[in-house]
Amino acid sequence: MNNDSANTMNTPPPIELVCPAGGLPALKAAVDNGADCVYAGFRDDTNARNFTGLNFDEKSLQEGIRYAHERGVKVLIALNTYPQDGNWPRWTAAVDRAASDGADAIILADPGLMAYAQRAHPQLRLHLSVQGSATNYEAINFYQERFGIQRAVLPRVLSLAQIEQVIANTSVEIEIFGFGGLCVMVEGRCALSAYATGTSPNCNGACSPGKAVRWEQTPKGMETRLNGILIDRFAEGERTGYPTICKGRFEVDSATYYAIEEPASLNTLEMLPELMRMGIRAIKIEGRQRSPAYVAQVTKVWREAIDSCRRDAARFAPKADWMAELNKISEGQSYTLGAYSRPWK
Amino acid sequence: MKLALGPLQYYWPRQTTLDFYAAVAGMPVDIVYLGETVCSRRHELRLDDYFEIAARLADAGKEVALSTQTLIESESDLKALRRMVENGRFLVEANEMGAVRLLAQRSVPFAAGPTLNIFNTETLGLLADMGATRWVMPPEAGHDLLAGMQARLPEGMVTEVFAYGRVPLAYSARCFTARRFNLQKDTCEFKCIDFPDGMAVRTREGEDFLLLNGIQTQSAKVYNLLNDLPDLLAAGVGILRISPQSAGIAEVLAAFRAALDGRAAQLAGDYCNGFWHGRPGLELIRKAA
Structure with a gap:
């Protein structure tokens, strides 16, 4: 049993910043800008960001791991399909390669x-992917008992109160987006x-793969289709978006409306003191498909925010220039607290 | 091969649901799955009501199984789950791993439901060791996957395939039916009760695409493997799952039963079967005779 937080009732446990690396330049950008961990995948369908031009071959991964380890940063490999x-x-070969x-x-x-993985590489640390759909402590404890997972990444469906309930009933480290x-x-x-x-x-x-996507300028506006199905139509001057079904x-x-979800991005910066108080052990930044410049900027802002919150959680508030930097790279997209905030549901 | 009626996905008024299961007692179906699998806010029937229906159907000669909720978020969800797991009489279908943990702890046999994402023999073998005696193939999988699984099936394991109904495609924390009426889930006014087969989602060209059913999204087209029955039989599938809908389920069961008995059977409708053929789910693949 891990006992390293026994005497730290008043100080929050360390919270790791887990950043996306869709390729070697993004990995280096994350490492250079203050990530505690980067996560990456191989160049095939063994991971949930199987997109053309993304991910790592053997050589680039080895170089990436060397680069990260020399700077004290961990590398997590997603084999989460x-x-x-x-x-x-x-898939077993991919596990062996990662090890x-x-x-x-x-x-x-x-x-x-x-x-x-447990059988072939007993020393290798296992994290339960968000793709495992574990949304309650009984499920998370199941993976711990059976396979010795040490961390679980929660699906983006729980409210903060529900996450707190999970943390109170498991010794598995909890990571959230x-x-x-x-x-x-x-x-x-x-x-x-x-x-x-x-x-x-x-x-x-992969979801909504590029090969199924069609963009078409029509008299009614810009139409986006997925395998021929009309996903959206944008009026002149409207901000267009990739045709993800939801x-x-x-x-x-x-x-006629966004029947499932507006194209908004998650941003929990303002919740950071609460997330730390709850004992969340890692915060994941989504975006392995994003550019190295994006990864650098987001990592830098979140590093500053986490450090600032650790210094003085009571007086923490997102700085205006952090938000301005994040807004710059997200091209005017709106933000949401998602399911963490109950009314969103 | 047995026919099963899957859990009711929709929210129907209490009396409608009771009448439906009273009729099911007389339908040509071997197994009936009962329970609320979609949304814990739905309360026209409580768990005790389902236990009563289960007992009545068992008396009528049906095999009964209780299906657990797919998305378990709160302590009260877990409380309901524990009660179902501890029912002491009926087989339980586990639809997420929390249920698997509780069932394995009690060392009772269980069914591994369609949302457990069982895509390989290694995972199925582990579940068999924990007590699973039946598994439901994920609806998005098809005959290629099934063939491999059947070739190395754990001893005593029975395979069930989703064979008829609107396919459950996705689950969310958000209620899309409430969203249509600008309501939050916590104050949803139970709008889904007005849509006994879900709310149609059409593209802006008027094409039927999906269905909203509370926190669940379904296919607009009805999945139908009646014409693929010879393949299912040849693969050694043990159970076919028919998913309840508000009308015509007796005819659907009768058609599948007739086909299983070697009689001619047909169903008319705008069907799909793409998943079974390794294609986009919404496609309809007609096999050359």
Whole structure:
């Protein structure tokens, strides 16, 4: 049992800043700007950001791990899709590769793969991916008892009070998403893309894949389609968005609106003192598909914010220039507290 | 091969639901899954009501299973889950890993539900060791995956396939039915009770695409594997799941039963079966004769 917080009732436990690395330049940007951990994946469907031009081959990963480790930063490898009967060996090979390359932890969703990792690499630290859909402590404790996971990443569906309840009933470290794109569906429980395009986040590691997307300027406006299905239509001057199904505008009962979710980004900066008080152990920044410049900027702001909050949580407030920096890179997108704030639900 | 009626996904008035299950007692179905799997706020029927329906259906000769809620967020959700797990009589279908933990602790057999994301034999084997005697293939998977799984099925494990109904595609913390009426989930006024088969989501070109059912999103098209029955039989599938809808379920069950008995059977409608064929789910693949 880990006892390192026994005498620290009044000081919050350390909170790790976990930043995205879609490639080596982004990894270096995160490391240079104050990430405690970076997370990355291999260049295939063994991870949930399986997009063309993203991720790491053997050589770039080894270089990335060396770069991070020389600067005291951990590297977590996401292997968080579900291996399917028939391609199982590719996932176990990816686990072996992550272990031999010196990853500090692997992030998994599939129980079978966890059992394999535990058996083949007993020293390797396991994190439960958000794709594992564990939203309560019974589920999280299940993965701990069976596979020895040390951390769980929570789906973006719980309120702060519900997260606090989870933390009170498990010794597994809890990581939550703090900033970036927002899945409105329970991660690991969404087959919308599979239904429309045949490409599934669970099995193929991608949602609304580029190959199914069409942008078309028409007399009615800019139309975005996914496998031929009209996802949205933008009027002249309107901010266009990628045709992710849950962020499209549809007709329901004679109203046309964002039927599932506005295209807003998650930003929990203002909640930081509360998140620390609750004992959340890590904050994840979404965005492996974003540019190194984006990763650098977001990491820098969050590093400053976490340090400032640790110095004096009572007087913490997001600085205007942090928000200005974040607004600059998110191109005027609006922000939400998502499910952490009860009214959003 | 057995026919199962899946858990009711929608929120119907109490009497409608009671009448439905009274009729189910006389329908040609072997297994009936009961319980609220979508939203814990729905309360027309309480857990004790489902226990009563379960007893009545068992008396009528049906195998009964109780399905756990798919998204468990709060302590009161867990309380309801524990009561279901401890029912002491009926098989429980676990729809998330918290339920699996509780069932395994009690060393009782259970069914591994369609949202457990069982995509490989290793995971299924682990669940079998914990007590699973039945597993439901994730609806997004198809015959290729099934063939591999069937080839190395744990001993005594029975395979169930989602064969008819609107496909549950996604679950959220947010209630999309309430959202349509600019209501928050906590004060939703139970609007979903007015939509016995969900609310249609159409594209801006008027094409039926999805259905909103509270926190759940479903396919607008009805998934139908009736014409794929020979493949399902050949693969050794043990149970076909038919998902309840507000009308015509007796005809659907009768058609599947007839087909299983080797008689000609047809259903008319705007169907899809893409997932089974490894295609986008909304497609309809007609096999060459």
